[in-house]
Amino acid sequence: MVSQLEITDERKENAEAEIRDKRKRVDYNTLEYPIEVIVQKYLDRIDEDKNELFIPDYQREMAWDEDRQSKFIESVMLGLPIPYIFVADISESTDSSRLEIIDGTQRIRTLDRFINNELKLNNLEKLETLNGFTFKDLPPPRQRRFKRTTIRMIQLTDEADEEVRRDLFERINTGSVELNEMEKRRGSKPGKFLDLIEEVSQDEKFRDLCSFTKTEIDKRDPQEFVLRFFAFLNNYKNYSGRKVHEFLDEYLEEQNKSTLLNIEEMRNEFYLMLEFVKKYFPDALHIYRKTKKSYEPTTRIKFESITVGVTLALRENLNLVPKSTVFLDSPAFKKYTQSDASSSKNKVIARIEYVRDQLLANL
Numbered sequence: 462m463v464s465q466l467e468i469t470d471e472r473k474e475n476a477e478a479e480i481r482d483k484r485k486r487v488d489y490n491t492l493e494y495p496i497e498v499i500v501q502k503y504l505d506r507i508d509e510d511k512n513e514l515f516i517p518d519y520q521r522e523m524a525w526d527e528d529r530q531s532k533f534i535e536s537v538m539l540g541l542p543i544p545y546i547f548v549a550d551i552s553e554s555t556d557s558s559r560l561e562i563i564d565g566t567q568r569i570r571t572l573d574r575f576i577n578n579e580l581k582l583n584n585l586e587k588l589e590t591l592n593g594f595t596f597k598d599l600p601p602p603r604q605r606r607f608k609r610t611t612i613r614m615i616q617l618t619d620e621a622d623e624e625v626r627r628d629l630f631e632r633i634n635t636g637s638v639e640l641n642e643m644e645k646r647r648g649s650k651p652g653k654f655l656d657l658i659e660e661v662s663q664d665e666k667f668r669d670l671c672s673f674t675k676t677e678i679d680k681r682d683p684q685e686f687v688l689r690f691f692a693f694l695n696n697y698k699n700y701s702g703r704k705v706h707e708f709l710d711e712y713l714e715e716q717n718k719s720t721l722l723n724i725e726e727m728r729n730e731f732y733l734m735l736e737f738v739k740k741y742f743p744d745a746l747h748i749y750r751k752t753k754k755s756y757e758p759t760t761r762i763k764f765e766s767i768t769v770g771v772t773l774a775l776r777e778n779l780n781l782v783p784k785s786t787v788f789l790d791s792p793a794f795k796k797y798t799q800s801d802a803s804s805s806k807n808k809v810i811a812r813i814e815y816v817r818d819q820l821l822a823n824l
Contacts, residue, residue: 491615496572499572513560532584533568537610539588543613544568549561550618662687689709690765692713767816770816798812
């Protein structure tokens, strides 16, 4: 019997056939643009969303801090190799053609901020004398040289459809420590369920309850919290205890493809949960009280336990009015939701059902 791992001539032929069958032809051109032109293409008519070089909806917000931005500008000044910017030619009409940025938004935004004197260089290690400089502080000849510096682009032709562009975005960012799982999902797993997540994650009541910081919002933490809510609410008993992001990815893909998905029902259930939490224990999602008006944001474990437990209880009793929520301060609940709490299947089920059962018992 031939071992499954043995590389036979037949397997080699099958592998070659599979590569040919699944390989997508992507035509592209390699171009070079001066920084001044790149920034101009990005800024012109940006307020009308008609700029030639534009950021698509699946891309992230500005994620680099000013140290990282400064280091990038330093690299440009030193003439160090700059990674290619990937764009795609998008033909919106017969008289309009735009370039969608697939990879390079952080670099382009940084160039824009620097040229427009919104970035002050800091913590530079090679060009130490430039620390504290903005673009206008550079001598005019150096300003002109900076603007003339060229950056290479890989430009996909208009033959590259949306699937190809999103797939390229995911592959470029796979394994990147700078792009988190929710950011990758936005770019690679579009669909009606993800649209719902985007919608409800914008709710101010939700963001206030969880005390998300601007940095966390830019990292798309609200979207991840919403995804975790629905995934554990509707599938927590099937959680295997493996990596949570794989569990979330599978659930997201299933719901995007589902023909039975009831968007309105899911939306209503989420908002019903928010109203209940705000009414009966508004401080529950805030972990550490800093002052009377300021809180640290909640952990994912505590968020899932409370919101999913509440919703499961409401499914059994829509008119639920608990007499007390003191159980949230109990040693048992703290043990279930402490920062090093296990994410094994049994522990996940235990903490979610603990909240549900305590609410139903306190009627």
